[in-house]
Amino acid sequence: MATDLDDAPAVTRKHIKPDRDLTAAAVTINRPAADLFAYYRDFTNLPSFMENVVRIDALDGGRSHWVVKAPGGKTVEWDARVTNEVEGEEITWQSEDGAEVPNSGRVTFRDAGARGTVVTATIAYQPPAGTIGKLIAKMFQREPAIQARRDLRRFKQLMETGEVATPAMNAKQFEEMGL
Secondary structure, eight states: OOOTTOOSOGGGOSOSOTTOEEEEEEEEESSOHHHHHHHHHSGGGGGGTOTTEEEEEEOSTTEEEEEEEOGGGOEEEEEEEEEEEETTTEEEEEEOTTOSSOEEEEEEEEEOGGGOEEEEEEEEEOOTTHHHHHHHHHHTTOOHHHHHHHHHHHHHHHHHHSSOOOSSOOHHHHHHTTO
């Protein structure tokens, strides 16, 4: 992540580890920052809108264990720790040594007045197998830049309507059709 001397926007910072790709996405959600922060900060909630996240287990001391879908029906796992937290405004994390996908990032929650809150997710990650791994992940729609945009859209849907829209039929719809 950036040093204290680097206050440039996240995607233009100079102090990102050179072996990592950087992606950022933002969305405005019509809810107060405190509500959004509280939901997001409970990492066990994240699989409810993050399509590729199978499970997140809360560990001790601001640590968590992540299990995420990867291309080819596989999963990757890592432990991460919160490195900075400003209540209602920001969560910053770093994967721990030995992560299958080394990563770090920050999610910020900025008041947008009557429009709600601007939520920005910035992620630096090291693609497994380098450029080839990144291309494979893109082909399978598992690349973090693609997922960040989609996940934030689903977060917006969930926080504004209470559900994530999907084109798939749910169990109740199947039942109503007699299937």
